[in-house]
Amino acid sequence: MELRSEEMPNGVKLVVLAGRFDIAGTQEIDQRFTALTATSKALVAVDVSAVSFLASIGIRTLVSSARALANRGGAMALIGPQPLVEQTLLAAGIDSIIPIYPNLDEAGRGLQASATAH
Amino acid sequence: MTWSVSLRVRNDLDELTRLAEWLNACGERHSIPEQTVQHVDLCAAEAVTNIMTHGFADEGAHEIAVRLGQQGKDVVLEIEDDGVAFDPTEGEPPPLATLESTRIGGWGMRIVRRFSDEVRYRRIDGRNRLTLVFRQPSPTGT
Numbered sequence: 001m002e003l004r005s006e007e008m009p010n011g012v013k014l015v016v017l018a019g020r021f022d023i024a025g026t027q028e029i030d031q032r033f034t035a036l037t038a039t040s041k042a043l044v045a046v047d048v049s050a051v052s053f054l055a056s057i058g059i060r061t062l063v064s065s066a067r068a069l070a071n072r073g074g075a076m077a078l079i080g081p082q083p084l085v086e087q088t089l090l091a092a093g094i095d096s097i098i099p100i101y102p103n104l105d106e107a108g109r110g111l112q113a114s115a116t117a118h
Numbered sequence: 119m120t121w122s123v124s125l126r127v128r129n130d131l132d133e134l135t136r137l138a139e140w141l142n143a144c145g146e147r148h149s150i151p152e153q154t155v156q157h158v159d160l161c162a163a164e165a166v167t168n169i170m171t172h173g174f175a176d177e178g179a180h181e182i183a184v185r186l187g188q189q190g191k192d193v194v195l196e197i198e199d200d201g202v203a204f205d206p207t208e209g210e211p212p213p214l215a216t217l218e219s220t221r222i223g224g225w226g227m228r229i230v231r232r233f234s235d236e237v238r239y240r241r242i243d244g245r246n247r248l249t250l251v252f253r254q255p256s257p258t259g260t
Contacts, residue, residue: 022163023134053156055163056225063222070217084156090223091232097217 001025001051005036012043012108018050021058021085030061037065042074043111045104049080054088066098076112077107119194120147122187124151129170129180129199130181134163137184144186150193154252158186158195161250164226165197165206172248173201192235193252205239206230206248 001019008014015036019025037044046062048054066076078100081089089095101107125140127133138159145155166182174180185196206227231237236251 019259020138022138023131023167053160055160055167056223056229059225060222063217067217084153084160087232088160091229092226094225110134 003029003032003036008045008104008116010112012045012104012111014045014047014060014104015117016047016050020022020053021048021051021061022055023057025108026057026061030097034065034068036073037074037076041072041115042069043108043115045076045079045101045107045111046068046076047079047104048084048085051085052082054081054085056092059089059092059094060114063094068091073115075111077101077111079104079107119189122185122194124183124185125180126181126183127166129174129182131167131170134166137162137166140184141186148188152256154193154254157252158185158193158250161234162195162197164229164251165248168206168226169197169199169201169204169246173199173204175202190254191254193254195234195250195252196251199250200245203241204246205241207237207239226241 001017001021003015003017005013005015007096013036015033017029062078069076076098078089078098081100086100089100099110101110125137127137134204141159141162142155145158160209162184166184169182180200183198230250234250235253238249240247
């Protein structure tokens with residue numbers, strides 16, 4: 001799996017993942033992903049549009065990081081999952097604990113609204 | 119079954135990559151629709167991960183047998199292991215909750231049920247056998 005990140009002008013940290021989020025993919029990105037999402041009060045938008053496969057081991061990484069972020073006053077959102085990945089997220093009920101947006105603009109607005117609410 | 123192929127994997131999470139590659143290659147060789155292959159791939163990953171994580175009471179080496187085949191129009195995935203008696207179809211899935219309270223894990227069988235059309239478990243001669251059926255749409259779409 002590939003991971004890249006950039007800071008957006010509106011203060012949202014964009015993390016872009018690509019490839020299979022399976023056991024091998026998780027091992028490849030776990031440390032960097034955790035480090036990127038461990039900053040206090042960070043608003044993190046995770047672009048998963050290039051993720052072709054998401055297994056529960058990948059979901060575990062997402063949920064653990066989202067929870068760590070939330071505990072520090074931050075928030076996470078997912079952007080643009082492919083149909084299979086979206087259906088996997090819905091089947092696991094992840095959409096009710098990590099919001100999913102179709103694009104970065106909406107994710108940014110949603111994250112900033114959640115930050116204002118806290 | 120009309121045809122079937124088998125693979126044995128060790129109870130080592132690193133084997134999941136080999137399993138995925140094998141399933142995808144078999145799918146292509148037997149002209150299984152891509153979406154079905156994706157569903158089989160995901161369900162196999164979840165079911166085998168469950169077995170590797172929870173299925174064995176000792177630290178020893180075990181093998182998990184995976185069989186992919188066709189029965190009528192359906193694609194069938196069978197996973198057999200010699201671990202402790204474990205029926206993954208039993209029990210309620212964990213309740214959906216908030217980010218703070220949600221249990222980490224427990225998503226595997228929820229995912230398996232979403233992407234397969236039938237899930238069967240049997241305990242036979244000291245082995246667990248999980249059978250997943252993936253129905254294929256008829257040409258008329260009914």
